[in-house]
Amino acid sequence: MDIFSIVLQIVLALGFLMFGFMKFGSKQMVDEFARYQLSSGFRVFTGLVEVAGAALMIIGIWYDQIAAIGGLVLTVTMIGAIITHLRVKDPASKTGMPIILLILALVVLFLNWGALFG
Template sequence: MHIVSIVVQSILALGFLLFGLMKFGSRQMVEEFKRHRFPAAFRLFTGFVEVAAAVLLVIGIWNDRIAAIGGAVLVVTMIGAVLTHVRSKDPASKLSMPFILLVLALVVLLINWGALAG
C-alpha cells in the first residue's frame, strides 16, 4: 500500500507546489481571494502553507511520519477551501477540485497514520 501513498504524495506535491506558488501573485488567485473577501496576507499565508505541505510530502516519500504531517496539513487546508466555496455559494464545479484534493490528502494521511503513533 506504500506505493499508493508515494504516487498520491507525488501528485499532491507537484500540484500544491504549483497552486502555492500561484498564490504569491497570480492575477487569478488575487481576484479569487478578493472575491472571497480574504486579505492579501491570508493569500500569501495560504501559498506558504501549500508550498510547505508540498515539501513535506516529498520528504515524506522517505519518512512516513512526515508524509502523515504533510497530509494532515493539506486536509485542514482543503477543509478550509471547501468551506470557503460553500460559504460563497459557489457552483459544484468550483467545489469539485478542493474536494478531490481533500480526499487525496486524506488517503495520504490515513495510509501513513500509524507512523504518527509510533
C-alpha cells in the first residue's frame, strides 16, 4: 500500500464522516437540500453514501480493493454534488470543495485501480 494513498484515504474518511453526518439533520444541510429542491430522504441517502464511502476508505487502508471501491463511490458522489451545484448556479466558492474531493477520490481510485482486477 502506498503511503500517499493511505494519507489521502484518512483525509477523505475524516471529511466524509463529517459531511455525511451533517446531512442527517444539521440546519445548514436541511436548508441547502431545500435550496437544491431535493427531498430530505435524498439528503439522508446522500449522508449514508458519504459515511459508507468514509468507512470504505478506512477499511481500504488494509485492503487495496476496498480503497478502490471507496474511491469509486466517492467519485460518483462528488460528480453528483458538482452537477447539483452547477444546476443551481452556485458560485465557485461552493463548488470548489466537491471538485477538490472529487480529485482526491480519483487519486485514491487510480492508485488502487489494479487491485480491482487482481
